[in-house]
Amino acid sequence: MKKNLLAQPFLKWAGGKRQLLPELNKYIPLKYKTYYEPFVGAGAFLFDLQPKKAVINDINSELINCYNVIKNSLDDLVEDLKRHEISSDYYYNIRELDRKPEFNELSAVQRASRIIYLNKTCFNGLFRVNSQGQYNVPYGNYKNPKVLDEVVLKAVHNFLNSCDIIISNQDFEEVVRDAKKGDFIYFDPPYDPVSDSSSFTGYSLDGFSRDEQRRLKSVFDRLNKKGCFVLLSNSSTDFIKDLYKDYRIEIVSASRSINSNALKRGKVDEVLVMNY
Template identity: 55%
Template sequence: MSKNNKLVAPFLKWVGGKRQLMPSIVKLLPKNIKELNYIEPFIGGGAVFFHLQPKNAIINDFNKELVNVYKIIKNNLPELIIDLKKHENKPDYFYKIRSLDRTEEFNELTPVERASRVIYLNKTCFNGLYRVNNAGEFNAPFGRYKNPNIVNEPTLKAVNKYLNSNNIIVMNGDYEDVLTKANENSFVYLDPPYHPISESSNFTGYIQGGWDIFDQTRLRDACNELDKKGIKFLLSNSSAPIIRDLYDKYKITTVKANRAINSNGANRGAIDEFLIRNYE
């Protein structure tokens, strides 16, 4: 990797973003990380990916609307910027745009318009989070921010240049399909939906249907397969006891993170999270 461009940064706020944990994550990365092909199957906001800025990478997410945003920024940035500039920071307009995924009109939107909608809603909704209900409909309320940065041209242009100047493959699908592309020259960073510490902290609204213990166990089995093949992985998750049990044969580091998505305000603040790896 050459010297990183600080403007290459997340363009969306995403649940469980890793920017605040970056020092802890960087400390645990393999010493030869620069020589490895980077794979991130749950890209989300991409904080770790954009921090590392690898030359060779595969990024993926199950959320097709999110992946569409990455593809449009890479391939159709001028059209995206034009479309973003049409949006208004007004409640009536916000709810009109938010409601599109409940209508037939949504299917008529172009990929550029869909990407523009996701960025607009993310920048203007309450708490700046992507959240959908079980029907896959965006349901975060209007945020009432005075001057949201809907069109962050410097960051979008820097991300566009980075994605096009390097060998970056963008995928949309199940994480196991992506993991089949990993080999001994790969490093895999996994940031799945976290297992809840308690019922009030259960937030998996950025993926339709959410995740449960069966999904967490399936992911652990996939990590075991990576380990058998000698592929290095680092995984983030909550400090729930079941996560410690699932990964008890691996190295588990406890770190502190500030999270503000708990429905109980008294439970917001610094909490323990796990960083789990299969290498020294």
């Protein structure tokens, strides 16, 4: 099946992998069976790879709802996206919905439309929630944000329906439980913070501590024993390099565009860890 180049991330996402794709592409196994991505985020690698058979997952239920709606209810989503207004007052009304009881009455389509709208019009294209799980990014004040990118949404819809793609919303450990020998798993967890202030784990309520990084390493070990191909990206901290010292580690340089401090956007070292 020919790759559809229009299928690409429909959201901007902290830790998105678009800049890292040239490096990731160097390390794709020549042959694999099912592709697993337990921290799919905006799906840059998924849409670049376009595997025929995949299981994609994220702990963020609002994000996974977007994937399901694009797959199953695209026409309704497009219609709903057309009704949004570009103004600060309207933005904050939509943003505040998750603080109100009527949020639970929104349909899956309305929820997906809300997330896409907020993502396209908020400051610097962040998805971030506070400790109560409420969206808390300020308005971006852009002149002409593209809230509805019908071409991309349609291409993503076609990809999700033309291939065998399972969309899941659970813990990363659960989602790879059935992975078998010859399957390819790509882990892109929330990164180990390079400094105390750089921790960006605001897109899921529970954060991702070093204990979680260690739990991920033990899942990596189990998949390795099963004969899966396992690839992981993370920040190039001493903690991560020590954790995975028994595996192949490649240091790569990635551009980081999402940071409220412009000086901190730019090249940072990351690691790619693999068992092959």
